[in-house]
Amino acid sequence: MSIKTIVFIALGLLLLYLLFTVGAPFLLALVVAIFLEPLNKLFMNKFRMNRLVAATVSSSLFTVILIGLIALLGVKIAAELIAFFKKVPNYFENANGMVDDLMNRVQSLYQNFPPDAIETLEGWLQGLTSALTKMVGSLSNTVIAFASSIPGMFIFFIVFLVAVYMFSFSLNTMKATVLSMFDEKSRPQVDDVLNNLKKSIFGFLRSQFILSALTYIISLLGLLVLDVKYPLAIALLIIIVDILPILGTGSVLVPWGTYLLLTGDVFTGVGLYILFLVITVFRRIVEPKILGDSVGIGSLSALISLYVGFKLVGVIGVFIGPLVVIIYMAARKAGLFQTKIKL
Template identity: 25%
Template structure:
């Protein structure tokens, strides 16, 4: 018993020493951790790919009664075909759209300013009520800021697309590692369970394993469903913008599809750059784009989303909004997405704990 107390004291002293060194050398520790994480980036990529494709591998195994090797081969052939399609046809068009938009930005701002001057500033009816003077005061500053923010956003997007090619080696290594992760996923899971049971007591180990099992179930279904939902919305948006003859239709559809991954706020976040991009070329058309994307979002919210996702997270709108605010404030855009399934599992675990305590 005394030996165990001395062990606990030494462990506490070691933790205090590590914490003190961390605070005393924060920048050095931060640089070291950042370098270490960059070395592990292929494993993070591998885990993300394996987790994303796990459901498809399980589907082919269960549906067609094939072994693991055939299932993985089929899934990766589809995966590589999809990636090849994106880099061959979609990525060059997106980069070209961004380049054209950046180069034409001064002209678009000037044309839009002329349109506002013609139809709003010089409108006699609006001038009669004193509206035009206020519009004329704020128009120049507004479009200057819109131009700056849009140019910054597009440059960041272009840098992000270019950076994908610079990290191709890590992605390639990650893809190779992900194949082995999927092949031996049961062994990895069994090893993780053994480690948890070895480090924790039986009661706590059971609770931790139950929590992560539920988190995996909710998150995987939510991720796959949301990806499929956003892909369909992006395709429908592209078709609708082509019908409306909107310029940069593929770029706008990509933005709408990606932001649609964020629950509740995502569709409205995607609408803003879509309307601004169209506003530069044709203000009237921008109004139609706003109406179309809003109608598309309503279709997704009330019909398509529930059909695909169902009640995967079991959260009320208040809980979802709270999760998005906390996740976005802590981890940015990625946090806005992952916070929802995590909060859903935490809420279920808390409810189970409360029910168990009340039953006692």
């Protein structure tokens, strides 16, 4: 592999990372604009609209529908989130007090034990206290981070909507601009890569939406069965945390279930543990299959790309990992990267 190819791949990976971080609203807007393109063509062909009018109408329809859904569902979820966040500090204070009281009571029970047994028990209790403190702190950080991100999410939403209009206006010329950057002989291959990427990326996004929707339904049903307050808001929080591969929902359900068990609510505590196991098993079994079928890569490749991406660059890698595999497969289908090992 030449140095030029290595540099090109490195720059491509850097671009992907930037797209999924600082460029996320624009990337999402581009995907929506591509999704709206058939509607633009319908307006232009059937109603004889020019590009500007057709893109304005389709983007406005999308905006109205999106804001309508947010108004119908978002208001209820926001109200539950606000009420939940107000009570979170009380939960943490009660948890700390309860743990201290429990430790004092346990210590009074083993004062007459042999010294070696007392030392072993104290070490075990200290480890348990440290573990409980970390779990409570993890839940606290998750809640605080989500609450502090709300203003940024609003700015993200505004930039995203504006970008949808702008991409819709100029989408017809963007592909020609990209192709013009390549040699004329290479343009058919690049065009094939872009078409394969379009199909695979939409499949990837569709699979993520399906997984999140199914996880939300399972979480909501479980919380309703357990008769938990604020089920809509908490299920949404579980979905956000569940983006993390391997036991992501544990950051919410495990500390919460432990707290309820220690405070005497055994039914709800055990129920939360069971819900955590159900969601985890469901994601581990279904995610590689849905992702592989949607984007055209194998289940094992999908799982490896998810995990390696997460380990290398964190949460963003959950999306970048499969996308790198998608791009590679699209390039191979177009006749690129056909080099074989010679011994």
